[in-house]
Amino acid sequence: MDHILDAIARMTHSERIEDKTALGQISAEEDPFRVLIATILSARTKDETTLAASDRLFSRYPDAKSLAVARVAEIRKLIRPVGFYKTKAPRIREVAKILVTGYRGRVPESMIELLELPGVGRKTANCVLVYGFRKPAIPVDTHVHRISNRLGLVSTKNPEETEIQLMRKVDASLWLGINELFVRFGQEVCRPLGPKCNECLLNKICKYARGRIS
Ligand code: SF4
Numbered sequence: 001m002d003h004i005l006d007a008i009a010r011m012t013h014s015e016r017i018e019d020k021t022a023l024g025q026i027s028a029e030e031d032p033f034r035v036l037i038a039t040i041l042s043a044r045t046k047d048e049t050t051l052a053a054s055d056r057l058f059s060r061y062p063d064a065k066s067l068a069v070a071r072v073a074e075i076r077k078l079i080r081p082v083g084f085y086k087t088k089a090p091r092i093r094e095v096a097k098i099l100v101t102g103y104r105g106r107v108p109e110s111m112i113e114l115l116e117l118p119g120v121g122r123k124t125a126n127c128v129l130v131y132g133f134r135k136p137a138i139p140v141d142t143h144v145h146r147i148s149n150r151l152g153l154v155s156t157k158n159p160e161e162t163e164i165q166l167m168r169k170v171d172a173s174l175w176l177g178i179n180e181l182f183v184r185f186g187q188e189v190c191r192p193l194g195p196k197c198n199e200c201l202l203n204k205i206c207k208y209a210r211g212r213i214s
Contacts, residue, residue, distance in 0.1 A: 001170050004151065005181060007201040012184040021183045022047040023131045026054060032107040032132030033064055033099070037092050039127040040119050044083030047187075053079040064105045067096035091119045109133055123159060127179070136175040138166050143186030144179060150190065152207030 017025055026038045034054065041057075042050040056078045061067040067075070076089040095117050099105055107128060108114055114125035126139035138144070140159040144166075148154045154165035170178070189196050195208070203209040 001153075001174060004153070004202065004205075005174060005177070008181050008185045011189050011201055012181060019184075021180055021187075022050040022054070023127060024180050025051060027131035032109075032128060033105075034058055035132035036095070036107050036114075036117075036120075036124070036128050037067070039124045039131075040092055040095070041079055041082045041088060043088075043124075049082055053082045053085075061096075064096040064099040064107075067093060068100045070096075088119070094118050095120075107132060109135070111137075122163065126163070130176055130179060134176065136172050138163055138170070138175050139179045140166070141179070141183065142192070143190075144182045146192060147182050147186055147190050150195070150206060150208035151202060152205075 017028060020028075022042060023035060023038060026034050037057070038050060038054045041053055045053075057067075057075065060074075060078060061070050070093060072090050072093060075093060076085060079085045079089060079092075082088060098117060099107060103113075109129070111122075111125050111129070114120055114128055115122070120128075123139050123141055126137040129135040129137040130139055140148075140163045142159075145156070145159045145162045148162050148166060149156060153169060154162050156162045156165055166178070167175075186192070189200055197203050197206070197209040200206070200209065
């Protein structure tokens with residue numbers, strides 16, 4: 001697995017903060033609250049839209065305490081045009097309220113508690129662990145799921161199965177960087193449509209490129 005991650009790292013190259021994913025950039029602020037809210041906003045939304053909406057939201061409501069008492073209409077205006085912004089506006093306020101009443105304004109660090117928050121599934125919870133707390137976990141989004149199957153690292157039908165198989169196969173010391181690497185690789189090279197297999201360093205070992213799967 002090390003050589004695969006090395007090859008992907010070489011293909012996604014830059015260490016510049018502005019070249020990181022939206023969550024990679026937000027994690028630099030070392031604030032689990034922002035990571036949690038931005039991850040909820042990021043569903044079905046392009047990275048640049050998530051970043052811009054997060055910037056607008058956090059400049060007005062920088063923490064759970066302020067967001068918990070914000071007007072939904074105002075939140076809606078700030079996060080538009082993220083996908084499903086009308087649904088997400090009351091949801092993130094509700095999450096903020098729960099953090100204030102149940103966790104003294106802080107984000108819980110356990111998977112079980114994170115999953116109890118509205119709108120938080122395994123992918124979001126794992127993102128909070130990785131990007132918010134730097135705890136080893138494997139957030140599986142569409143990029144991680146697609147690339148893992150194309151490469152033949154796993155053979156699965158949904159992200160939950162992919163997470164389980166990856167956790168079995170990949171040493172825990174490598175979990176922390178997988179999401180960031182795979183998402184960038186999926187955006188730049190192993191795209192959903194038209195992957196750049198000809199220039200990919202992994203095309204000799206990739207199941208998809210070798211025509212084993214369609
Ligand atoms: S060879 Fe093609 S399908 Fe395989 S990992 Fe590279 S870009 Fe993706």
